[in-house]
Amino acid sequence: MSALLSKAAAGSVLSVKALTKTFGGLLAVNAVDLEVPRASIVSVIGPNGAGKTTFFNMITGIYEPDAGSIELDGRDLVGLRPDQVTKAGIARTFQNIRLFASMTAEENILVGRHPRLKAGYVDALLRTRKFREDEESAHEAAGVLLDFVGLKRQAQELSTSLPYGDQRRLEIARALATNPKVILLDEPAAGMNPRETENLKALIRSVRDELGVTVVLIEHDMRLVMTLSEYITVLDYGTKIAEGLPHVVRSDAKVMEAYLGRGAAAGEYGKQQSGTDGVAHV
Amino acid sequence: MENFVTGILINGLLIGTLYAIIALGYTMVYGVLQLINFAHSEVFLTGGVVAFEIFRVLSPAPGAEPGTGMNPYLVFAVALVTAIVVCGALNIVIERLAYRPLRNAPKLVPLISAIGVSLILQDVIKLLEGFQGRFQLAVNVPGAFTRTVFTVADTNVKGIDLTLLIVAAVMLFGLNRLVNHSRVGRAIRAVAQDRVTAGLMGIDSNRMISLTFLIGGALGGVGGVLFALKFPNLDPYSGTIPGIKAFSAAVLGGIGSIPGAVLGGLVLGIIENFLGSLSGLVFIFPKLAFLGAIKAEYKDVGAFIALIVILIFKPSGLLGRNATEKV
Structure with missing residues (x-):
């Protein structure tokens, strides 16, 4: 695990450290780190309200973080306007479609x-x-x-x-x-039927494989997340509760708990499902 | 009768073209900020004052030896370029100082600020010209512009009328190129539709908003120069009525829509001219003597009644998009 992390840090295209944002009294994102290896597909998952979109909004300059750093190929992005972040090489899509x-x-x-x-x-x-x-x-x-x-x-x-x-x-x-180095996709499969989701999966793969663009994904469709991602970070209440390879994350007790509640994670569901589908049905 | 109608159409078209040019400034600013720039009427008037000053300084005084002094078209070109620069810059400064700091305030706040800027500009013009003892600005229009070039259906078409049409056509052509077929035009439209998303496409929205004010101000300035040559008696309040009418034209066409502003201007100009000429029908149809009571002064009343009627049936304007509220 630590070997994997250090390897990731060395080849990171996007490196986020201790990113924090509060809205009034609400700690929306709490000291979250994220290392995104170049030409990888990584996912940020978590229950609704976990702070995922806020996290994206900070990376793209829509919100200014209260603390922490965001580096794209070693260049600090904190304090840049959204258009400057885009020019630096980060592009994104939206949870609710925002085409012109x-x-x-x-x-x-x-x-x-x-x-x-x-x-x-x-x-x-x-x-x-x-x-x-x-x-x-x-x-x-x-x-x-x-x-x-x-x-x-x-x-x-x-x-x-x-x-x-x-x-x-x-x-x-x-x-x-916009010619990005990194593309952030905010719930790209939301509202899609299974066939559309399959096509989307192929498209995301070719974004990385053919264009060499690094993909960071926020997604609730666990089947998509588990089959696409090389690395997963899990947020809950603004805090990172788990990270690692898909098979590691899906059998993580804390992740189960975040998605299903304490009782379910400790009880039958965890035993029955781990190793097969895990959180895939959540 | 035919001559009567043709005359109305020609004069309506001319005044409507002027309204259209001014209306573009209102509609473009509204498009990007949803703000009615009430100061636009004074930006427009500034164009007229620029014309007054340029023609006062560069044109030979009335009664001077013919053939002396600068070529009138050259003076006109100088006035146009100066007005474009002055009014474009003025509009950018207005946005920077009076609107941008209020960008996130409730919509009514910048509106009040706009009215304030309008009043300030009126007083600045009054002050600058009043200092030199001028309270009425009689524009020194060269003969080339007042001369009748040709006559269609009993209507005299003067030099200024032709100039107005040519300048307006060139500007509309340029504007269309800029807005619909270029990178900056796409960026302005993107900012108008969704500022946040435009930002994430790498578009600096403040830059595009400034550019919009520059274009709107430049158009207003050109409108002011043409207005000053067509109606050569200005005072510090001369911008108000054409401003209100141009704004109405923008609303009539569908505020935020560029072709709408042009169409609205033309329609308003023609309606206004039609109502202003009603009393003239008495000479054609003596039985309609009551029409004689509708003097040309009532044309504004009529124009605005027509405006209200059109908006009752088409609230989003002639070319505006229907904003159906979701319940």
Whole structure:
């Protein structure tokens, strides 16, 4: 275990230490550490209200942490605005889909391309060469990404007219358009049917395998988490209660307790399920 | 009769184009901040004052030897560029000082701040020009703009009218390019729709908001220059009525919608001109003598009644999106 941790720390792309956030009297995230190895798929799980989304919001600069550090490839991100964090190389999707409703699928991706383009408004008005090259490269990148998530034919459709599963995929493509080193996916499988979830699983794998982007996942679908993740961190009431490889985490007594309550974890359920599905049915 | 209608359409189109240019400033700012920038009427008037000053200094005084002094179109170009720079910068400063500190305050607070800025600007203009003993600003319009270029259906089309249409067309074309087909335009639209998500796409929303104020201010400034040439008698309060009408045009078209602002401006201009010309029908249909009582001064009343009626049936404006409230 400690050997694994130190190995992870050495090759970490994202390194979070003692991250803390309070809202009034509520300790939402309490001194949470997270080491994300480069080109890995890691998950942050925990019951509702465990502080997972708050944790993501701090990493992406939406909330400023009260304490702790966030380093991306050695660069400190604390205090940066969300747009600066994105430029540094972190992208994310949302628990509730937040596509730009009145834009087409392609335009949504073009917006995501924003930080990688250079032409300003003067270039746009004068149609300078810089502007034309910029737009051309953006459209090209959008085409590649739409193809990647399997939405090439829907490029000119209004984003909100797409089926639910496609909207989730479009959101991932839009996040990828910013050229991230790390992509944070906040409950990407929420509301998906089993078939859509299977497709999503393949997509997340190819994000890592083909694009080399590191994936951090918040997810309640335990089947997805257990089969995809290489490493899992469990939060409960803002505190990290367990971490490790999927098979270790799922038989952890504290994790059972957090999900099922004290009695259930100590009693029949734990014995019966451990080694087979574990928390998978929770 | 045909000439009568054509005349109304031409004059309505001209004044409507002016409203449209000013309305764009209201609608774009509303789009990104959901704020009605009441100071916009004074930003617009500042464009008019800039025109007054430029033409006063650079154009030959009335009655001077013909052919002396700078080319009137060159002076006009100088006035346009100066107004774009001055009004764009002014609008950015207004946002920075009066609205940004209140970004997270309840919506009514920046609105009051906007009214305050509007009053302050009126007094600043009064002070600056009043110091030089000028309380009425009679713009020194070169003859090239007041001259009738051609006559359509008994309506004289003057130099300023053509200039207005050309300038407006060029600006709308540029605006469309910028907003709908460029990186910054997409970023502005993204900020307008969802500021938080736009931030996570690497867009600096404050920069985009400043840019929106720059564009709105520049359009207002150009509108002010054109207004000053078409209606060459200004005072520190001249911005108010065109401002209110342009704002109404933006609401009529669907506030937040750029094509809506243009359409709203044109519709309002034509309605207003139609109602202002009703008394003229008496000469065509002597039996409708009662129409003679509807003098041109009532055109504003009529325009606003029409506005109210349209909004009763289409509350989100002509091109506005329906905001159905979920219960």
